[in-house]
Amino acid sequence: MSGYFVAFVVGTRPEAIKLAPLAHALAAAGVAPRLILTGQHPGLSAADHGLAGLPSIELHCPGLEDPLAHAFTVARKLSPHLDLDPPDLLLVQGDTSSALGAARAAHSQNIPLGHVEAGLRTHDRTMPWPEEDNRVAIGKLAQLLFAPTPDAATNLDREQCEGSIHVTGNTGIDALLATLASLPAVSPRRARRASAPLDIVVTCHRRENWGAGLTSLAAALLELGGDGTAAIEVVLHPNPCVADIMHSLFAGQRGISLSMPTTHRAMIARMRRADLILSDSGGVQEEAPALGVPLLVLRDKTERPEAVACGNARLVGTSTLRLLQEVRSLAADRSALARMARPAMPFGDGHAAPRIAAIIRRWLIDQDMNAARRRA
Known part of the structure; x- marks a missing residue:
């Protein structure tokens, strides 16, 4: 050769x-x-x-x-x-x-x-x-x-x-498993009482969600963070157009923290600790099932239906009402959340x-x- x-x-x-x-x-x-x-x-x-x-x-x-x-x-x-x-x-x-x-x-x-x-x-x-x-x-x-x-x-x-x-x-799963092997081991996730806030990680950057999508997502997150349903971390995207909008929507808001764009390794470490992820990212749709972390997909259609079919993800879009319903339902029904948290490898x-x-x-x-x- x-x-x-x-x-x-x-x-x-x-x-x-x-x-x-x-x-x-x-x-x-x-x-x-x-x-x-x-x-x-x-x-x-x-x-x-x-x-x-x-x-x-x-x-x-x-x-x-x-x-x-x-x-x-x-x-x-x-x-x-x-x-x-x-x-x-x-x-x-x-x-x-x-x-x-x-x-x-x-x-x-x-x-x-x-x-x-x-x-x-x-x-x-x-x-x-x-x-x-x-x-x-x-x-x-x-x-x-x-x-x-x-x-x-x-x-x-x-x-x-x-x-x-x-x-x-x-090959994204190859990268994920290699990254996991380099991270310290974590204790198995313990069942949390129904009243405990959900630990939620959010990423949103796709062009289809610019404008109205980000605004309606923000309305839902502000309500969920404000009423104690969830402790929310919004991870900003490297695209300055998206990052600036997200910062203006969430900076200083109760129950919501902002994180700067981070390395893949740090993002995987953060995702695996979460109770729930909200994201429109294709990579996250592949990684969340393998990590066994429930995912709400912030899109109306996906080219990765396998994540939905295996039960780890739900396709929910960015409607404020739909997001509030989905998150509050999972916060109230921790057994349903646990069923979505069973690791799967569809990719x-x-x-x-x-x-x-x-x-x-x-x-x-x-x-x-x-x-x-x-x-x-």
Whole structure:
């Protein structure tokens, strides 16, 4: 395998978290990983996410503009690098504008593309926008499609994607389990009396919830924190547009504390201590079931229905009335809360990265052999 290399495109913190296990698995399999940092999340540190020491380039494309314009900028700035030193495979993860821009650049220069976390769908282009369009478009361009679940693979089959589809599990679970192994052990959660406030962690950042969604969420949290139903910690998002709004809504309010954006390790440590999580994050939807922490999903539709199907999550949106009903119901019925707290692993067993690495290694060998036959 000497001489083969795979380029990883990373624009956001979730991409870094989920691609780091795969970069290490590929290196262990003898395939050299290289890193392309788009800059979508300015200040993203490769070292903070287990990607230190990899050869890398930076495109300096902060994601502060329109997402479609950002994808175009990423494609434009990445293309000269791909032309100068084309990888044997370019890998993108998920559905960001960085991933879409990189996929388009690879396609335009005839560079093979692999899509990690392929096949997630809400089947609604507006929820989320533009992510649903992004992942559909990337799926049509990729030669290798790594679906985290059978349902995701079925979506790709139905769309008649031409790339080869592989059900691998989600590399985010690999990252979660590795993080848990590095944390101190915790005592089993004890049953709490029905009158005790719920310990709730909240994150909210998706574009579909900007404006009315955040306002109605705030109304519910202020009431729940104010009447003693819950002790609420709101973890701010790195996006300053969202963080500033959340700070203005919650700073100094009774029963609510604000936390600055934190590391993945610190966030996992905080989540596992919670009685309940409220979040619109895709990563949290994957992690909460594995941690055995009940989750209320702050969205009307989700591309991760497996979390709901296994009983660990409920899809509730951001309606103030609905949120008050759901949280107060769980606060009053601790047995229902306990049933949601049974750990489940709908998104994989923590071995997705070595599975994907093995598939990529085999694919590279096959591509090399096929090329040799054509030359003979």
